[in-house]
Amino acid sequence: MATTYETRKMAVPEVHPEHKEYWEAAALGTLLIKQCDSCGEAHYYPRVLCPHCMSDNTKWNEAKGTGTIYTYSVMRKGTPYAIAFVELDEGLRMMTNIVDCDLDTIHIGQKVKVAFKQSGDQDNPGPFVPCFTPIKE
Numbered sequence: 001m002a003t004t005y006e007t008r009k010m011a012v013p014e015v016h017p018e019h020k021e022y023w024e025a026a027a028l029g030t031l032l033i034k035q036c037d038s039c040g041e042a043h044y045y046p047r048v049l050c051p052h053c054m055s056d057n058t059k060w061n062e063a064k065g066t067g068t069i070y071t072y073s074v075m076r077k078g079t080p081y082a083i084a085f086v087e088l089d090e091g092l093r094m095m096t097n098i099v100d101c102d103l104d105t106i107h108i109g110q111k112v113k114v115a116f117k118q119s120g121d122q123d124n125p126g127p128f129v130p131c132f133t134p135i136k137e
């Protein structure tokens with residue numbers, strides 16, 4: 001039997017001042033990633049210092065929002081959901097949720113695209129969090 005996705009309440013992330021731009025872009029449906037001007041590497045989760053070379057010479061870049069499932073795990077306690085590491089086309093990996101799909105069809109190497117979901121609930125709405133959903137082939 002297919003497992004259908006139900007909306008799971010997502011925890012409201014803590015918004016730090018250095019991530020203000022990131023969450024503002026997310027609310028508009030744009031995924032931002034940090035790129036380092038010193039070594040050229042992109043990273044996620046956004047940090048002030050580049051984790052590759054410790055330079056503070058980092059800038060925001062708009063990601064295409066598409067990638068591939070690198071690894072995943074389906075949680076079946078309570079409302080089932082899938083967490084995954086998605087490798088973005090820009091080459092970095094981010095931990096995320098796979099949403100809006102049959103959880104039994106998720107597989108490694110699957111092409112996905114970003115889908116922003118609002119965290120929290122009606123009483124306490126939080127920022128939009130980047131999740132991923134399979135690209136229909």
Ligand SMILES: [Zn+2]
Pocket residue numbers: 036037038039040041050051052053054055
């Ligand atoms: Zn760097």
